Amino acid sequence: MSGLTTALWAETLKFRRSKAPWLSALGFSLFPLMGGVFMVILKDPEWALRTGLISTKARITVGTADWPAYFGLLAQATAAGGLVLFGLLVIWVFGREYSERTGKDLLALPASREAIVLAKFIVFACWAAALTVMVFGLGLAVGNAVGLAGWSAALVTNSGESIALGAVLTIVVVTPFAWAACAGRGYLPPVGCMFLVLFLSQVLAALGWGAYFPWAVPALASGAAGPSEQQLGAISYLVVLLAGLLGVAGTLAWWRWADHTV
Numbered sequence: 001m002s003g004l005t006t007a008l009w010a011e012t013l014k015f016r017r018s019k020a021p022w023l024s025a026l027g028f029s030l031f032p033l034m035g036g037v038f039m040v041i042l043k044d045p046e047w048a049l050r051t052g053l054i055s056t057k058a059r060i061t062v063g064t065a066d067w068p069a070y071f072g073l074l075a076q077a078t079a080a081g082g083l084v085l086f087g088l089l090v091i092w093v094f095g096r097e098y099s100e101r102t103g104k105d106l107l108a109l110p111a112s113r114e115a116i117v118l119a120k121f122i123v124f125a126c127w128a129a130a131l132t133v134m135v136f137g138l139g140l141a142v143g144n145a146v147g148l149a150g151w152s153a154a155l156v157t158n159s160g161e162s163i164a165l166g167a168v169l170t171i172v173v174v175t176p177f178a179w180a181a182c183a184g185r186g187y188l189p190p191v192g193c194m195f196l197v198l199f200l201s202q203v204l205a206a207l208g209w210g211a212y213f214p215w216a217v218p219a220l221a222s223g224a225a226g227p228s229e230q231q232l233g234a235i236s237y238l239v240v241l242l243a244g245l246l247g248v249a250g251t252l253a254w255w256r257w258a259d260h261t262v
Contacts, residue, residue: 011122029134035139067143082128089124091180113252117252211232217237217239217240
């Protein structure tokens, strides 16, 4: 594709010089850190109560402080929380061109419009994958510091695969927000769309239709509503794939045919 390397260089340079990588890393680091706090509370609720870490009303009496529970929390946080953080990240990658009025400058690059869009998606996907690896690595460090029980190599492998699956599904399913950022020419319309699908995800999951709503599938796959194998089938992953393809295709079409002079 014409100019993909040039477009990737430009997008990577803009990304490196912004605060978005650091802010997103900070946001994602809260998942394993808060999970570690939760494990500390479960491990010794009396100590947490005495030190004021929790109040009497918030006292937690269910759950176990072990590696399976902690990895489960990480998987659910990456899938459910990632929908917001990955969504904001892809919205920023595409919406900033309109808020900062730099879209026309990109068109001056020796690169096709399709190459510009693909470069943005590649940078976003790579950074999202890096954040997922960071969450898993930090989770291992936090869990080891807390002294959780139940460690095994098989558990680490299976948990890593579960977290990776949730992250991949989330990365795919947020691509329509890129189209919304372009069509809305800024940040507010796609953010509104993101919160709308979050609301619908909760409602449809409660009604038992979440497996057919693409934005609810990552959380269900992570086990947020029980064993994932009882919740999802091939159709669930198909609707996620279709949503991702429509997001990419819609964004490519917008950049190809829209008027970028306004």
